[in-house]
Amino acid sequence: MELKEALVKIRKVFLYSLIVASIYGFFEILISVFGYVFLYPILKGFNYFPFLEVNLHPEGRISTISYEPPFLAIYLITISGWMFSYILTSKRLTRFLPTFAIFVLTYFSGSRTGLIVIFFQGFVFLIFLYKDLRFKKYVINFLAGALVVFSVLLVFKGEKVIHSVTEKMNSLNFQKNLTKNVSNQSRFGMQYAALQVFSENPITGVGFGQQAYHNRTHYPSWATRNNYEFELYYKNKKEKAFPPGYNLYTRLLAETGLIGITLFLMLLYFSLNEIRLLMKKAKEEEKTILMIVSISLLGLYINWFQIDTFRIYGIWLCLAILIRIRYNKNLILKNE
Structure with missing residues (x-):
């Protein structure tokens, strides 16, 4: 697939998904935030979509087509760079709408990580635009x-x-909310426990996938006190699901030690450095897609500070595109 074709096809799929998410989100905002409950029967029409169950959050947050606001944040972080790129490649007035939708959905999701990461991605995009004389x-x-x-x-x-x-x-303000917010207590408590496991096994860790077995003896009292999540899920022996680590970096420190985290950070560094090197000689579609990949990877790498799974598909999609661009460059150099 040529780069231009890849850019158009992948971006179009994300755009269509954003349209569905935005329509759902529009009704969800009107109902959950502004109190127009008479619109709920219309929203329930989305139950006819496969794998989608309409669910309103009592605290006034939205999740649209995702199960929870944090998952909506991951989705928005994944597609933000692709949606920003319409401003670069389109001349229609509607080119700003996808970006507008991203920020509106992020704001009303109430996801702290989403707010930080997506506004950071937007700032990086503005830097790209400012460096381009056409958009300065x-x-x-x-x-x-x-x-x-x-x-x-x-x-x-x-x-x-x-x-x-x-x-x-x-x-x-995570420090201020640490004693008031159950979610913060759980996240920082799990990360603290993982660091304690790492301190006991600093070189090779305790083994891949073993974090949950060792963390349970290191849960801090300030995290478990008055925290229903630990009683209901993380310390409940009848619960079959593994307790999450809430941070891939602390998970790798605990499970693979300094050796594993070093290799992993090298992958992240080389991917971002490869973008920097390729960007110097990139033109047109190649430059646009490199910008998208850099914004996406930066956002998703930061997002790994609050989720401990490798199953973040946007990262592997971007790395595959980066490998493809690198392959094209090597092929051109070989022919020359």
Whole structure:
């Protein structure tokens, strides 16, 4: 498959999925956030989709076609770079809609990781645009316009804007929420336990897939106290599912030690460095797809700080594309 064909086909699949997710999310926001419950029967129509069960979250967060808000965040992180790229390759006014949908869904998902990572990805994309002479002026105008809009909102809706921003900032204060938020207690407690296992087995770890067996003796009391998740799931011997580690890096430290984490970090470094080297001589579609891959990989590598599975398909898709581009370069050099 040529790079242009790969770019168009993969991006189109993600776009169609985003359209479905956005329609679902639109009704979910109206019902869960704004209280228009009479729209719920319309939302239930999505139950006719295979593998999809309509489920509203009582705390006013949304998950659209995903099971939970964190999974929605992973989905949005995966496709964000592909959706941003429409701004580069399309001349239609609608080219901004996919990016707009990404940020709206991220905001209402309430996912702390999603907020951090996707806004970081957006910042990286702005850097790419600013370096391109064709878009430098648009970036400056966009930032100036955003500042004006925010200032106007502060003047007319200052109290609501400040309250909304403060609420989101407080949700990102992990230290402050550690004793109040069960999710934070579980995540940091699991990561702490994994680091204790690593300290006891620093070179080779305890063996791949063995984290859960060793973590259970290191759960800190500040994480398990008044935490229903440990009683119901992680310390429940009748529960068949393995307790999650919530961080792939601490998991690898515990299971594979310094040897394993070093090899893994080398893979991450070489993938990002390969993008940097290829970008120097890239043109047109190749440059666009490298930008997409870099934004996706950066976001998904950061996301691994809060999930401990390798089953994040966006990463392997991006690495496959990177290998394909590298193969093309080697083929060209060989022919020359």
